[in-house]
Amino acid sequence: MKNVIFLIIFLFCLNSYSQEFKNITIIKSDKTEIKTLGTFVYEDDLIKGIKTKKNNLLISFQDVNKVFINKETYLVKNYKFKKYLFLKIINGNLSLYKDKKNYYLENNELGLKNIKKDEKRLQFVFKTGEVSLFINKCKAATNELYNKRKSLILSNLKKIINIYNTCDTSSKIQFADEVIKESNRPKEKVKFGLSFGLMKLKTDYNQPFSIEGSDKNFTFVGGKVYIFSNIFQEKLDANLSIDYFFRKNYQINDIDYYIKNSTQFTKLTIGANYTINNISKLITPYFGISGGLLLSSNSSVKLISKYLDLPSRHYTLSNELIYNINVGSYIYLLNQKIDLIFEYQPKINTKLSDSINLHNNSSSFSSLSFKLSYIF
Known part of the structure; x- marks a missing residue:
């Protein structure tokens, strides 16, 4: 059994060795031909010579023009002050x-x-x-x-x-x-937009008052400045936005208290959008991020007791830094450009200040907005 295995290994090695050598035709500078059985000799990946099977001779390319192996043609070229052999492709x-x-x-x-x-x-x-x-x-x-x-x-x-x-x-x-x-292309184009939108605001007073919050809808108008740059083939733009949210008064009832809200704020943000691809000539979707300041000092929260023995308080809201995650699309209709955007503002905390009793609390809120901007 061992002899059979040894014979198989020997025949495999012999076959591999013989396959290293190929029939080669060498055309010299004087147009004479040399036919031999040989293999390439490399210097790194460069072919620097041919080693013949017979006599194990090394043939350099000093007086060689070309080499044929099967149907492939190799030409001798000067490269880095030496002569090497290269396979001709085109x-x-x-x-x-x-x-x-x-x-x-x-x-x-x-x-x-x-x-x-x-x-x-x-x-x-x-x-x-x-x-x-x-x-x-x-x-x-x-x-x-x-x-x-x-x-x-x-x-x-x-x-x-x-x-x-x-x-x-x-x-x-x-x-x-x-x-x-x-x-x-111009380095940048500045465009202006007029905006209208709806926002769903979720407030939570559970932390200071142990009262569940509520979802309220707000309308707003605003203006926007777009800077369309030439960066990334005009796929990146910056924008500056100001939105005015109309005042809304509403009340939340609890077992012991009424919470009367008078909410009005202005939002200032700066952001950047990156367009994904053009679905068609009419739609260019994008995603982006923006951040800025929510001016809400004109908003107030009144905590009114239903019982005489419990105190009532009046709070004002503080201005807060915010950020939005945006997804939208530029839509082209009748040679006009419209910006349709959904903005999600993650949950943030805001301070409730009672200037009379020097009693501070905090509440939290998050929002989802839909905004339509006409760009001109």
Whole structure:
């Protein structure tokens, strides 16, 4: 049994060894041919020579032009002051070559250069910088590179090279149409908006008074300033908003107390939105965040006892810092732009001040708002 296993291992090793050597045809500078059974010798990933199976000779490329292995053609090129062998993938005004695992571009103007891989990507994707230098005299190729800049895999690179090789390169340096379009865009556009909205406010007095809160609806109007920048292809915008909430009086009943609320406030916020994508030409959804100041000192809470032996108190609300989480969409109708937004304000605490009895308490509130802004 041991002999059988040894024989299998020996035959496997022999077969692997024989597969390292291939039939190679070497074309020398004087156009003479050498046919041999050999294998490549590497310096890092560069092919620096051929080792023959017979006599174990090392053939350098000093007087060699090209090499044929099966149907593949390898050309000798000068690279970093030495001669190495490269697999020919595309040959033309712009050529593409490969060593053991790296790729190279070559033309008469720039010579032979390694095209680097984007190491941050798991997939084999080329960096666009070096490629753009080789194709900047062909508009069609630069446009294709711009379109494939985030997915410049080998097949896309080959397509760009083939486009370049059919292009008239006698003109000056060309830039992709989208690059020209972006360079001509204004740095920022300022727009104004008039707003109307509804807000559902949830208050909670359970902490100071052990009284359950309530949900109330408010209407508001406001104004908004939009700054549409050229950052991230106009996907990022900043905004400044002021909203005035109309006063609302309401009462909460408890076993021992009445709580009379007179609520009116103004909200000042600054925020930023990032558009996700265009679902259609009419809708551009976005998400964002905003923060600012809620001016609520004009609001009051009266705690009125139902019994003579229990005290009544009058509280005013303090101004508070707030933040909102926003989801919305820009809608285009009849050449007009409308901003539809939902704002969620997480629960925050606010101080209740009793200036007469110097007795302070706190309550909490959160809100959900729907706002429509007409942009002009």
